[in-house]
Amino acid sequence: MTAGTPSSRRRRRTGRGVLTTTGLYAAVVVAALLFLVPFYLIVRNALSTDAEITGENWQFLPTHLQWGNVSELFDDTTVEFGRSLWNSLVVAVLMTFGILLVCSLAGYGLARIPYRHADKVFYLVLATLMVPTAVTFVPSFVLVSSLGWVDTYRGLIVPGLFSGFTCFLFRQYFLGFPAELEEAARVDGLSHWGAYWRIVVPNSLNFFAAIATITFISGWNAFLWPLVIGQDPSAWTVQVALSSYMTNQTVNYHLIFMATAVSILPLVLVFLFLQRWLVQGIARTGIKG
Incomplete structure (x- = not known):
């Protein structure tokens, strides 16, 4: 053949x-x-009524789109949904900037500044990842309550300004950052802070954008801690406001879905705008598999 x-x-x-x-x-x-x-x-x-949502005859789209659900959502006096959107935005944005600053400085110090106990400090940071959140939840609440930060932005934001995992990601990234650029900066008379701020940060914007995206989404979706700290309705975040539409007596299906649609819109826009940097940044952390 x-x-x-x-x-x-x-x-x-x-x-x-x-x-x-x-x-x-x-x-x-x-x-x-x-x-x-x-x-x-x-x-x-x-964009449906409760009867169309729970009815037996399913339609691809409702017969009449209920655009009035939007005004009903924001005109509801029992739940200040517009206020909760603003609270979530403030918390997510400030937490994002705070974590970027604190964790990037910690990661840079662990990766670049000579210190004989740097490895021990790094291992302690990693050890915090093994502590369940439930273990620190009550002590954190007692501390925040004693400071008078209940129903305040400080109580919602400050306890989450450090993340051991984010610090680990920054350290891994800075270990792979070209040391020659920093050495040239040191020759020009820059300190560690100067090299970090003027050399490292401008050349690491992709990675910073990736971490910012992940942190913003996490801060926006947080539920348990804002539920405990935001006891007054004026301090509710959007996730807490969403849960208020489902009670033991009633379930407002159309408001739940409309509130969900409105609440995920900022996340979709952020992800679409920063998805390229998100993929590139995670790829540069040095984490495989």
Whole structure:
């Protein structure tokens, strides 16, 4: 039996390549559709009545889009949803900037400043990752309460201004940062702070943007700590306000879905704007697998 001609082998390889590419595109399309299903349900139910949401006859879209649900959401006097959006924005933004500053300085110090106990300090930071949040929750609340920070932005923000995992990510990144740039800065007379602020930070904006995206999303989605600290409705964040639409007596389905749609919109915009930096930044941390 003779081997196939070069042209026939090329055709077979081309055919296999087309099938592989088609299969990959099909898998991506299926995954994208599955990913978009929850968003469709949120938008569809947000513009429906409670009867259309819970009814037996399912429709792809409601017969009449209930745009009045938007005004009902913000006009509800029992839940200051607009105020809760503002609270979440303030908490998420200030927490993001605070964590970027504190954890990047800590990570830079552990990676670059010579100190004989630097490894021990780093191991202590890693040890905090092994402590369950539930263990520190009550002591943190007692401390915040004793300081009079209940129902304040300080109580919502300050306890979360340090993250051991974020510090670890910054240290890993700075270990891979070109030391030659910092050495040149030191020759020019810059201190460690000067090298950090004028050399390292401007050349690490992609990584900072990635950490900022993750931190902002985490701060926006926080629920348990704001639920305990924000006892007055004026101090509620958006996640706490969402939970108030579901009680033991009633469930306002259309308001829950409308509030959900409004609350995820800032996260979608942030993610779409910063997704390129998010992927690049995580890829540069040195973490594999």
